[in-house]
Amino acid sequence: MPEVKTDLVCTGCSLLCDDIIVEVEDGKILHTHHICARGYGRHYQVNFKYRILKPTIKATRENKEISYEEALQEIVSLLKNAKNPFFYGWASATSEAQQKGIQLAQKYSGLIDSASTFTTGSAVQQFIQKEIKVPKLSFIKDNADVLLFWGSNPTASHIRLLSKYALLARGLNTDRGIEDRQAITLDIRRTDMSKFCPNFLIITPGKDKILLESLIQIIQGKSFSEESVANISRKDLYEIAGIIKEAGFGVVFFGNGFVKTDENMGTLFHFLDILNQKGVKFGAIPLDGGYNSVGFNMNLKKQVNLELNADFRKNPPIQNRDLFVTMLKKGKIDLLFVLGSDPISNFPFNLSKLIAKIPIITIDFQQTPTTKISKVVIPTTIPGVESDGTAYRLDFEPITLKKFLNPPNGIHSDDIILFDLLEMS
CATH class of the missing domain: 3.40.228.10 (Dimethylsulfoxide Reductase, domain 2)
Structure with a gap:
């Protein structure tokens, strides 16, 4: 007998519709109600054939599966050896993950920017x-x-x-x-x-x-x-x-x-x-597409009193609208940490070529052109489906996300992954 889950929040876009109804049976979504095409796609990514289920590391030309702990250790090693690590994405991440991402960038004297900076950020x-x-x-x-x-x-x-x-x-x-x-x-x-x-x-x-x-x-x-x-x-x-x-x-x-x-x-x-x-x-x-694009700006303001992005190589940190592209064109980024974005797909070809030359760490729940060329990949849950959290709606209103499915074995939420990285750093 299907179980009916009501008053769920959709993370298909920054509208964060909070009246979603989902019928679930045996850990699978049977039917969805009050949902648009974008939301439908978001929810049915649970069983997407390109879902990532294991952490991987780039070994010569192929990606090799490794344990979660090994992936964390490899990421920490890469971060410690980087001079200018850049933490990019965040518009499609929970506020809890954004807050920890800002802490991580600060800890490694890196730079952090949201994909929404290139839209309405x-x-x-x-x-x-x-x-x-x-x-x-x-x-x-x-x-x-x-x-x-x-x-x-x-x-x-x-x-x-x-x-x-x-x-x-x-x-x-x-x-x-x-x-x-x-x-x-x-x-x-x-x-x-x-x-x-x-x-x-x-x-x-x-x-x-x-x-x-x-x-x-x-x-x-x-x-x-x-x-x-x-x-x-x-x-x-x-x-x-x-x-x-x-x-x-x-x-x-x-x-x-x-x-x-x-x-x-x-x-x-x-x-x-x-x-x-x-x-x-x-x-x-x-109107921005990332379900928590507003959240990044809000959380950055709360934590470091900046509203757009942050360059933690400076003390106090500074912000610059063209921070990512400027650093990219100058060849200054020696490690790219990506969460909640797919820069290889999103940027023009001339910039994607520059990104592809940089060692990349990616946290994502599905395969993308960015994950395919990443040095290390850790799979994550789908927020609002397999994990809880908070996001800011497009009218700057905080909305609580509620999980209604258990994630695949060994898959953690983005904020837990970042918490573990902070603990190991």
């Missing part, structure tokens, strides 16, 4: 630095009547956002769902958001700042003579500004397409300030 950094409050998803569901999606496509990245909290959701003051809301999407190409947003406008790449400045100018009632800006006509600009000014409460959901420079973020914060001065309540939320 720098935006999260500025929210934390400036102490800007991010609106809670529950409040958005109940109150947001204007939604602006800028350089983001939640139909692919955060699939249940529209139905659970945003455009289609029915809340206390938005009980008619989409009929009580107006949505605008600004992107450089047509996406599936066009099916939900009549106001879907294609903008010129790299012109986000000037477009936002034009909207600010119109909202402030200043003279505006341009016939078009960033491929948006004067008529459409005034229509967008009019919708925004009439908002009871509005939200900007921005993605990687918007976070190109710190100038864009500065202009966005100015935009929010202008609206609030005029009595229009508006907030903003970065």
Whole structure:
């Protein structure tokens, strides 16, 4: 008879949906409910044919299976002999693992950075630095009547956002769902958001700042003579500004397409300030894919008072937006410790070639191009499925992850692996 597990949290993305229902029998998942395609893929990785079940070490051209203890000893030896170890990934790791990863980087005077630094990490950094409050998803569901999606496509990245909290959701003051809301999407190409947003406008790449400045100018009632800006006509600009000014409460959901420079973020914060001065309540939320990308920035702030990344070779440690790429191009990284990421797949080929020249340690639950070339690999559990933990949702809200399956024999959670490494160091 299947056992029904309820109120589980999905780690398929940073939305961290907390209403998942799973039917389990004999340690296997039979059925899942309230889950999207990304979440489905995440949960069924339990029985994935490319699941890693044993620690390995690179021996000539092949990977040789070794014991967990031998893998730990090899990693500690590599760390002790490295001059510039770089700890990379972390956006898809629990907060407990992130905290221990920061400690490990500090212990070995290394460097640590999140994969989300290349997406919305720098935006999260500025929210934390400036102490800007991010609106809670529950409040958005109940109150947001204007939604602006800028350089983001939640139909692919955060699939249940529209139905659970945003455009289609029915809340206390938005009980008619989409009929009580107006949505605008600004992107450089047509996406599936066009099916939900009549106001879907294609903008010129790299012109986000000037477009936002034009909207600010119109909202402030200043003279505006341009016939078009960033491929948006004067008529459409005034229509967008009019919708925004009439908002009871509005939200900007921005993605990687918007976070190109710190100038864009500065202009966005100015935009929010202008609206609030005029009595229009508006907030903003970065949309990042890693289920705990926000957590890395939050934990770094708590532990070492930095918000983006850390170079522990300096005392006090410093941060730099281009830390990983700069070190990589200069050939300064002599050991790469990867957890919660697959840099060989994620980076352009010219950078992947440089990464492939470095000895790599990888902690992961599945085979990836990065694990295949790693010096040492230790398998881990799937958080929220086979192990507990904590993660920060995209609205900066801490969420508790609950395990509902036992992991394969000998497989440990990422935070336990890091704890063991700290104990042996």
